[in-house]
Amino acid sequence: MTEIKFEDFGTLLEESFAKKENLEGSVVKGTIIALDGDTATVDVGLKSEGRVSLKEFGAAASDLKVGDKVDVYIDRYEDKDGLAVLSREKARREESWKILEKALEKNEKVTGTIFGRVKGGFTVDLDGAIAFLPGSQIDARPIRDISALMGTPQPFLILKMDRIRGNIVVSRRAILEETRAEQRSEIMKTMEEGQIVEGVVKNITDYGAFIDLGGVDGLLHVTDISWKRINHPSETLSIGQTVKVQIIRFNKETQRISLGMKQLESDPWENAAEKFPVGKVCTGRVTNITEYGAFVELDEGIEGLVHVSEMSWVKKNTHPGKLVSTSQEVEVMVLDVDTQKRRISLGIKQTQANPWEAYKEAHTAGEEIEGEIRNITEFGLFIALTDELDGMIHMSDLSWETPAEEAIKEYKKGTVIKAKILDIDAEKERIALGVKQLTKDPFEGASKNVKKGDVVTTVVTNILDNGVEIDLNGMKGFIKKADLSRERAEQRPERFAVGEKVDAKVTQLDSKSRKVTLSIKAREIEEEKQALSEFGSTDSGASLGDILGAALAKKKSAKKAEKPAEKKATKAKKKEEVEE
Numbered sequence: 197m198t199e200i201k202f203e204d205f206g207t208l209l210e211e212s213f214a215k216k217e218n219l220e221g222s223v224v225k226g227t228i229i230a231l232d233g234d235t236a237t238v239d240v241g242l243k244s245e246g247r248v249s250l251k252e253f254g255a256a257a258s259d260l261k262v263g264d265k266v267d268v269y270i271d272r273y274e275d276k277d278g279l280a281v282l283s284r285e286k287a288r289r290e291e292s293w294k295i296l297e298k299a300l301e302k303n304e305k306v307t308g309t310i311f312g313r314v315k316g317g318f319t320v321d322l323d324g325a326i327a328f329l330p331g332s333q334i335d336a337r338p339i340r341d342i343s344a345l346m347g348t349p350q351p352f353l354i355l356k357m358d359r360i361r362g363n364i365v366v367s368r369r370a371i372l373e374e375t376r377a378e379q380r381s382e383i384m385k386t387m388e389e390g391q392i393v394e395g396v397v398k399n400i401t402d403y404g405a406f407i408d409l410g411g412v413d414g415l416l417h418v419t420d421i422s423w424k425r426i427n428h429p430s431e432t433l434s435i436g437q438t439v440k441v442q443i444i445r446f447n448k449e450t451q452r453i454s455l456g457m458k459q460l461e462s463d464p465w466e467n468a469a470e471k472f473p474v475g476k477v478c479t480g481r482v483t484n485i486t487e488y489g490a491f492v493e494l495d496e497g498i499e500g501l502v503h504v505s506e507m508s509w510v511k512k513n514t515h516p517g518k519l520v521s522t523s524q525e526v527e528v529m530v531l532d533v534d535t536q537k538r539r540i541s542l543g544i545k546q547t548q549a550n551p552w553e554a555y556k557e558a559h560t561a562g563e564e565i566e567g568e569i570r571n572i573t574e575f576g577l578f579i580a581l582t583d584e585l586d587g588m589i590h591m592s593d594l595s596w597e598t599p600a601e602e603a604i605k606e607y608k609k610g611t612v613i614k615a616k617i618l619d620i621d622a623e624k625e626r627i628a629l630g631v632k633q634l635t636k637d638p639f640e641g642a643s644k645n646v647k648k649g650d651v652v653t654t655v656v657t658n659i660l661d662n663g664v665e666i667d668l669n670g671m672k673g674f675i676k677k678a679d680l681s682r683e684r685a686e687q688r689p690e691r692f693a694v695g696e697k698v699d700a701k702v703t704q705l706d707s708k709s710r711k712v713t714l715s716i717k718a719r720e721i722e723e724e725k726q727a728l729s730e731f732g733s734t735d736s737g738a739s740l741g742d743i744l745g746a747a748l749a750k751k752k753s754a755k756k757a758e759k760p761a762e763k764k765a766t767k768a769k770k771k772e773e774v775e776e
Contacts, residue, residue, distance in 0.1 A: 223287045228264045236260060238268055238282055246270075246280030267291065288324030296325060296354060296364065305351040305371060310342070318342075320352060320366055327352070327364035336372050337406060337413065339399055344435060379411020380451065387453070389446050392460065397437045405429045407441060407455055414453035416441060423458045423465075423497025425483050464497035465538050471495070472530050472540060477547055482524045490516045492528055492542055500540030502528060509545045509552065509625070510584045520544075551584050552622040563617045564634065569609050577607055579615060579629055586627075589615055593630035596637055596710075638670050639710045646671075646712070648705050651719050656696045659689050666698070666714065673712035675700055682720040 226240035235247045248268060253260060260266075268282040299306050308327060312319040317330040329352070334342060352366040395407035395414065404417040416439075418429050426432060433439070445454035472478065472494060480492035480500070489503040505512070507519050520526055529546040532539075559565070567579040570586055577594075578586040591600035594607075607613070615629040646652060646668065654666035654673060663676040675698075680687045692698065700714035701722060 223267055223290045224270060225265055226268050226282070228260060228262055228266060231260065231262060236266075238266065240268060240270065240280060240282065242270075242280050244279050246282035248282050292323045292325035293357075293359060296322060297357060297359075300354045300357055303353075305353060306366070307349050308352050308366065309349050310346050322352070322364065322366070325364060327354075327366045329366050329368065333367035333369045336369055336376065337399060340401075341435065376411050383410060383412045384448065384451065387443060387446055389443055391443045392440060393443065394438060394440055395455075397433050397435055397439060400429050400433060400435060402428065405433050407439065409453070412451075412453065414441070414443070414455040416455040416457060420444065420454075420456035420458055423461065423463065424493065425491065425499055427484070458497075464495060465535055468498055468540070469533050469535050472498070472500075472533060474530050474533060476530045477527060478530070479525055479527055480542075482520050482522055482526060485517050485520065485522060487515065490520050492526060494528075494540070498540070500528070500530070500542040502526075502542045502544055506531065506541075506543035506545055509548065509550055550622065551582065552620075552625050552627075555581065555585055555627065556620045556622045559617060559620065561617050561619055564614060565617060565629070566612060566614050568612050569607060572604070572607060572609055576604070579613070581627065587615070587617070587629040588627070589629045589631055593618070593628075593632055596632045596635070596639065637710075639707065645669075646702060646705065648702050650702045651699055651722070652702060652714070653697055653699050654714065656692050656694055656698060659692060659694065661689065664689050664692050666700070668712055668714075671712050672710070673714050675714050675716060679703075679715035679717045682717045687717075 224240050226238040226246075228236050229239045229245065230237040231250075234250050236250060236253075237245050237247055239245045246268070248266075250260070253266075267287045270280065270282060296306060298304075306322055308320040308322040310318050310329065311321050314328070317328055318334065320327045320329045333355075334345070339345075350368065351371045352368055353370040354364065355367050355370075356365040357363070393409055395409045397405050398408040398413060399406040402418075404415055405421075406413045407416050416429075416433075418426055421429060421432055439457065440460065441455040441457055442459045443453060444456040444459055445452075447453075478494060480494045482490050483493045483499060484491040487504075489501050489507070491499045491501055493499050502516075502520075504514075504516050507516060508514065511519065526544060527547045528542040528544055530540060531543050531546070532541040534540075565579075565581065565587070567581055567587070569577050570580045571578040576588050576590040578588055581587050591604045594600060594603035598606075613631065614634060615631050616633040618628040618630045618633065620627050652668055654668045656664050657667045657672075658665035661677075663674055663680065666673045666675060677687055677689060679700075680689065680692075698716060699719060700716045701719040702712060703715045703718060704713035706713075
């Protein structure tokens with residue numbers, strides 16, 4: 197037997213420890229010596245074996261048998277049970293890292309599978325090594341739904357690796373852009389407007405769909421999908437669907453391609469004018485409702501608009517959504533057709549009887565009616581004439597005497613009142629009513645015996661800064677401050693009192709405003725002229741004051757003589773009224 201010296205044993209022991217230190221944290225080849233339940237016992241040449249979960253072998257676990265050679269990663273030499281801590285997954289990861297580092301050096305593609313979503317991007321399995329795929333690097337264009345890419349092996353380009361931190365960043369976009377650049381140059385050479393091609397729906401947005409034409413993308417705008425109205429491309433298209441499209445615009449400089457599907461079908465608007473002439477009544481389906489009306493589909497690809505004003509004879513301020521509903525079948529009349537602008541104006545109310553015309557046929561102006569006050573506004577009252585129709589009483593037609601602003605305050609909603617029909621305008625859909633017209637206008641009776649130029653006796657009713665208001669036999673009148681006297685010093689409203697009688701000349705009689713304008717100044721000027729004409733010129737020696745004084749005295753004596761006659765006439769008139 198060979199004798200081993202103590203010094204040799206020490207050397208062998210140091211070599212053994214050095215070998216162990218080198219093996220820890222490395223990948224070695226081991227032999228499966230036992231399979232027990234869900235674990236495999238592996239001998240890697242250490243003083244103790246290690247156990248590896250069969251799950252770490254993945255799908256290959258079912259094919260394992262005793263004696264197979266496998267690569268494992270030595271994590272630690274011993275655990276609490278004295279067994280070596282081994283890992284198949286870490287071994288695969290280490291193997292992958294070496295392969296990936298070589299790929300990064302040579303700028304080669306690697307194959308991976310997207311299997312999870314993390315903040316800012318996705319996780320990719322690169323045959324055991326986990327990499328990060330930023331959201332901006334998943335595709336050349338923004339993608340909302342990446343479910344089709346999940347779990348599918350595909351090529352990636354490594355952008356960055358950090359073994360210490362265990363970070364790997366990859367890009368799918370770089371691979372696509374490289375491939376597309378090659379394919380695009382080939383496709384662009386043969387592409388031309390009007391060409392019909394096949395493509396696959398790659399992505400769907402609110403405004404259209406991107407179609408992959410085999411390496412180059414084209415935009416199929418939502419308005420070019422179909423002749424009929426489409427609210428969203430997803431109504432007719434789905435990701436992955438193969439479609440036939442026509443190249444309708446192609447810009448070689450920007451390399452932008454616009455596609456169309458509806459261009460492959462005949463234009464339904466070509467014979468729309470003949471098929472839907474003005475006045476025709478037809479049935480259609482409500483496809484869309486807006487604040488200003490509803491769109492009705494008359495035929496495949498042909499829609500018309502029913503403006504809110506053409507939906508009902510009486511419901512003018514009602515939202516279209518309360519009159520019709522989406523998908524409802526409605527009867528409409530064609531009002532106008534513009535094939536160039538691809539517009540058809542439709543009406544629903546034209547297919548129904550006009551209640552305004554019906555009311556005009558049944559009633560006439562001057563007729564008295566009775567109705568409930570349905571609404572009160574700042575300018576008048578609305579009276580219910582039928583279940584559908586209202587008539588309006590303007591505030592100026594409420595009273596002959598009371599100011600309009602005051603008169604309208606006397607009415608309450610829900611009260612039933614009488615009124616007279618003033619006018620029926622079926623075309624403008626208006627019925628004018630009046631309350632004051634139920635009685636005669638007192639102004640007309642009072643103004644019969646008064647005309648412009650008359651000197652009349654009035655009663656002061658109100659004193660204002662700019663004049664005085666008067667009453668003339670029930671008529672309202674006004675004397676301006678400048679007309680209160682011929683003398684400027686006497687043109688003061690405050691020298692008059694309410695209830696005082698004054699004589700003035702009528703200068704204006706306005707039946708529309710129902711007011712009389714008078715002037716004391718004009719009366720005084722007229723009296724002066726009369727006095728001069730009656731008593732002659734001042735050559736006789738009499739002063740102008742004497743002449744006027746004499747004229748006024750004569751006038752007073754004439755009035756005194758008239759008073760008994762007036763009283764007698766008044767008594768006779770009252771007697772006649774009593775007898776009547």
